[in-house]
Each structure stands twice: as structure tokens, then as C-alpha cells.
Amino acid sequence: MRRSIESIREAVDDALDRGDADEALRLARESHRRQPDAEGCYLLGAALVAVGEDDRAVEALHAAVELDPDHVDAYVALADHAIAGLDFDAGRLLVATALRVDPVHPVARRLRAGLRERAGDEAGAARDYMTAALADPDAYPMPVALDDETIERVTESVLEAMHPSLRAYLANVPILVDEFPDDDVLVDLLDAHPFELLGCFTGRAIHERGGGDAWSALPPTITLYRLNLSRLAHDEEELERELRITLLHEIGHYLGLDEEDLAERGLD
Numbered sequence: 021m022r023r024s025i026e027s028i029r030e031a032v033d034d035a036l037d038r039g040d041a042d043e044a045l046r047l048a049r050e051s052h053r054r055q056p057d058a059e060g061c062y063l064l065g066a067a068l069v070a071v072g073e074d075d076r077a078v079e080a081l082h083a084a085v086e087l088d089p090d091h092v093d094a095y096v097a098l099a100d101h102a103i104a105g106l107d108f109d110a111g112r113l114l115v116a117t118a119l120r121v122d123p124v125h126p127v128a129r130r131l132r133a134g135l136r137e138r139a140g141d142e143a144g145a146a147r148d149y150m151t152a153a154l155a156d157p158d159a160y161p162m163p164v165a166l167d168d169e170t171i172e173r174v175t176e177s178v179l180e181a182m183h184p185s186l187r188a189y190l191a192n193v194p195i196l197v198d199e200f201p202d203d204d205v206l207v208d209l210l211d212a213h214p215f216e217l218l219g220c221f222t223g224r225a226i227h228e229r230g231g232g233d234a235w236s237a238l239p240p241t242i243t244l245y246r247l248n249l250s251r252l253a254h255d256e257e258e259l260e261r262e263l264r265i266t267l268l269h270e271i272g273h274y275l276g277l278d279e280e281d282l283a284e285r286g287l288d
Contacts (some may be wrong), residue, residue, distance in 0.1 A: 025055050032063045041070035058088035061284075066097055074101065077182060092121040096128050104213045104286040106206055108135060120226075125150035126160045134215040137247055138200060164251040164259045171244065173195060174263045178271075189226060195267070196243045205243075215251065219244045219266040220271035 028051045035044035048067035052060040065080035078101060099114035112135055118128040133148035133247035152160040175195055179187055201209075201217045211215065223240030244266060255260035 025051060027064055028054075029059065032067060036066060038071060041067065042215075045071050058084045058091045058094070062091060062097070065094065069097065069101065074105075075084060077101065082135060090121050092118050092125055092128070095121065096125065096131070099128070099131055103131065103135070103215070106203065106214065108214075111135065124151055124155045126155040129155070130160055131215075134247075134251070137207070138214070161254050162190045163247070163257055164253045166246050166250045166259060166263070168197070170260065171263065173248075174260055175267060178264055178267045190271065190274070193240050193242060193271075197246055198243055200245050200247050201243075215248060217245055218248050218252065218262065219270045221270040225274055225276040227276045240274055242267070242274070244270075 028047055030042050032047045032051060035041075035047060040087060045064075045067040048060075048064045054060075060079045061084035062118045065077045065084060068074075068077035068080060078098065081098050081101070084091050085098075085123045088094075095114050095118035099111045099118060102108075103111035107263060111131065115135065116130045117126050119132070120123055122128070129148040131151040133145040135150070136142075136145040136148065149160075149162050153162045176196045183188070189275060201212065201220065205222075206212055206214055206217070207218055209220070221240065222243070227238075244263070249259065249263055250264065252262055
């Protein structure tokens, strides 16, 4: 019995939700082949984003809004892609278009909140976060405030659990807090989403230090991004857990671990 187009499209969403990008793309291609309408183009674009085929994803998402100028999810996906590529002006325009179609779309509201935070509009960001939370409180709760006292307490707890020799090395590594990553950091990291980067290690790893060049003399630094951590968490317990993981992740980079090493240790 031939599978219905509706069930295929539901399966695309399910695959995307569980992070199975390859399966999502396979199903999205079948959906688009059988019915190349706006929804088919949108799902194909979303699956292509998930596998990192950005150019083809943008083509599919643009096709979706050409077929249906009110396809709000396609505008939101295009906005998120623009923001991820640091084209904040394009992201702002696409978010505004999405909100003209659906003024309470929670993802569009969250994206605009992040843009407003970067622009220093804290009140506007708070209104957008509130609207998103009212629309879907389970998926998009209000950000959990992260104060300096919590950062200091969790940092001290992480350091106290380490071997004294490692703590001695880390005594020379400042741990800083910024509200969000600046453009220079984002350009250097390339794949980091402006609203999802939780921390950053800069400088040379411990085994790389001691060279004769000028870079060897620069101190390693760990920076935490307060607003991104706050946005991620659903409650204070989750916030502290993510803060702890982020600290350990960046300390891991200082120790010379790469992303694969950290993922194996549950610190991705």
C-alpha cells in the first residue's frame, strides 16, 4: 500500500526532531518528487539545512514562498539561515515578513528577540520572549536569568572537582562573561550560530604553548555568553547544568580536546 503524502511529511518532521538529517532528506525528496508544492519545497529546504547543503536549501525555501507567499515557516527558516550567516539585516527583514503573516509565531518572535538583544533593545526582546512563551510555553519558555553569583558558584564547583595540578594551570586562564558573542568571534568560528554559541575558548591549548612566536605569549581565555545560556534553559536546574557543561567544554579545548573528543565525553 502506497504511503500517503501526509504521512511522509509527518515522518520528515519526526526525523528532523530526532536529528536524523539523512533520513529527513530522503523522505523530503520523496515528498517533493510526489508533490512539489510549497510545503514540499519547505520540507526539502529544512532537510537540506540539516545536512549542511545551504545553497540548495535556500533555493528550496525561496521556491516555497514563491509558491505560497504566506508560508510563514519558510520565511522563518530563511531568517534563521541569514542570521546564522551573520546577515542580520536580511534576517531582520525576513523575521518581519514572517510576523506579518503570523504575528505570534513563536520561533519568529524568538529570532527577533535575539536580534533585539544584539541591538540593545532589552524591553523589545522581553516582549518577544513573552509572546513566544504564551504561544508555546513548553517549547519556548521565558529565558532564565543568569546572574554573576550563579556563574561564580558553578565555576568554583567545577574547578574544585578537578585535580589540584589542573586547577593550578587553570588559575592562569581568565573566565570572562559577555552578553553575547561579538561579530569577530562569530566570523572566526564560522559554523557557530549567533544565538546558540554558549562559550568560546581563545588562545593556544596547553600543549601548544611555549613557542617563540608572539601568539604563544597571549593568555588563553574562556568566555561565557550569558544571554545565549539564559535562552537555552527551561529552568534554573537546566541552566546550571548547561553552564557546567559549557565550562567543561571550553576547559577541554584548553587541554587540547577537539569537538569529537568532547562529544565522546558528553560535553557537546
